[in-house]
Amino acid sequence: NKKFILVKHFEGEIDKSCLKLEEENVPTLKANEVLTEALWMSVDPYMRPYSAHLPLNSVMIGSQVAKVVESKNERFKVGQLVLGYFGWQTHTVWNPSEMSSALGNPYVLPDFGDLPPSLGLGIVGMPGLTAYFGLLELCDPKPKEVVVVNSAAGAVGSCVGQIAKNKGCFVIGFAGSDKKVKWLKETLKFDAAFNYKTKDVSEALKEAAPGGVDVYFDNVGGEFSSSVLYQMKDFGRVAVCGSISSYNADHKHLPKATIIQPPLIFKQLKMEGFVVTRWKKRYEEGIGQLLKWVKEGKLVYEEHVTEGFEKLPDALLGLFQGENTGKAVVKV
Numbered sequence: 001n002k003k004f005i006l007v008k009h010f011e012g013e014i015d016k017s018c019l020k021l022e023e024e025n026v027p028t029l030k031a032n033e034v035l036t037e038a039l040w041m042s043v044d045p046y047m048r049p050y051s052a053h054l055p056l057n058s059v060m061i062g063s064q065v066a067k068v069v070e071s072k073n074e075r076f077k078v079g080q081l082v083l084g085y086f087g088w089q090t091h092t093v094w095n096p097s098e099m100s101s102a103l104g105n106p107y108v109l110p111d112f113g114d115l116p117p118s119l120g121l122g123i124v125g126m127p128g129l130t131a132y133f134g135l136l137e138l139c140d141p142k143p144k145e146v147v148v149v150n151s152a153a154g155a156v157g158s159c160v161g162q163i164a165k166n167k168g169c170f171v172i173g174f175a176g177s178d179k180k181v182k183w184l185k186e187t188l189k190f191d192a193a194f195n196y197k198t199k200d201v202s203e204a205l206k207e208a209a210p211g212g213v214d215v216y217f218d219n220v221g222g223e224f225s226s227s228v229l230y231q232m233k234d235f236g237r238v239a240v241c242g243s244i245s246s247y248n249a250d251h252k253h254l255p256k257a258t259i260i261q262p263p264l265i266f267k268q269l270k271m272e273g274f275v276v277t278r279w280k281k282r283y284e285e286g287i288g289q290l291l292k293w294v295k296e297g298k299l300v301y302e303e304h305v306t307e308g309f310e311k312l313p314d315a316l317l318g319l320f321q322g323e324n325t326g327k328a329v330v331k332v
């Protein structure tokens with residue numbers, strides 16, 4: 001078994017030396033246990049803030065699509081593909097009745113047909129569910145409404161924009177390169193898209209949505225969000241999903257927040273933060289719907305694949321450098 005151990009908590013940017021690669025023998029299975037071998041590993045932005053609470057010398061947190069290679073448990077059969085939060089390790093011995101993760105218990109992937117099983121980490125997994133429940137439950141977008149999403153070419157954002165398009169909304173996306181902007185407009189059919197690194201956010205919104213914004217799905221936070229809030233329409237809805245622009249910040253010495261209260265009050269906005277596990281009991285419904293849309297071609301997906309388990313730290317760092325279009329995954 002190969003595994004990455006968190007030997008030091010990150011300070012500032014992702015520092016690869018905080019993660020140490022180790023090898024050990026796989027233990028023999030006891031009654032009711034299952035052995036899985038990782039095929040695809042996920043790297044996600046949450047790993048930066050969540051790892052701050054991980055005890056040092058633990059296996060780094062994360063989910064994977066893994067194959068059951070040995071089983072002494074009736075519920076899991078050899079050959080099945082499982083989605084589990086087993087952390088950054090190639091082999092995991094686990095007892096299904098003792099697994100209880102706040103992020104969700106391991107489950108057998110539904111039949112993906114010809115689609116790659118790695119989608120279980122992306123559009124038909126946690127990021128897709130985040131887009132699905134966050135947008136539909138908190139923002140209730142209606143046809144012709146203006147929906148703004150940032151980190152729009154990423155795993156969550158690209159799904160949010162497409163669901164909103166399918167609902168008949170006018171969708172505006174922001175991403176960090178011209179190539180991503182082109183993909184949003186040409187492949188995902190966003191109505192407008194901008195490179196936030198070269199275009200002022202307020203100016204872009206004045207151009208694309210002169211009447212204002214109804215729904216804002218926020219993956220980025222910070223100054224970006226302050227700008228969007230001032231462009232909202234009365235009774236607009238804001239889903240606060242992520243704050244990647246501040247994940248690397250030193251939270252003891254953060255700059256004073258830009259004042260956001262006036263638009264909240266005078267435009268009577270609804271702004272709500274959420275964690276996708278709120279809808280844990282409805283994951284099956286969400287996964288079924290997302291998979292159906294992907295099979296029908298109503299959700300287009302992209303994956304940014306890094307080859308090799310050893311490259312996990314680089315892949316995680318890449319998220320914060322905007323390397324990925326679509327879901328970032330590592331092929332073991």
Ligand code: NDP
Nearest residue numbers: 045151154155156175176219242243244245274275276322
């Ligand atoms: P992405 O696939 O969107 O990857 C991260 C992207 O973030 C990068 O490609 C980059 O794109 C962008 N980015 C990186 N640094 C910055 C920055 N400083 N300012 C602006 N953009 C930046 O990741 P996910 O789709 O998995 O996650 C998107 C967001 O959703 C994250 O904030 C994540 O924490 C959050 N999330 C929240 C969940 C919840 O339950 N609340 C669940 C899942 C995700 P670009 O080129 O556009 O800069």
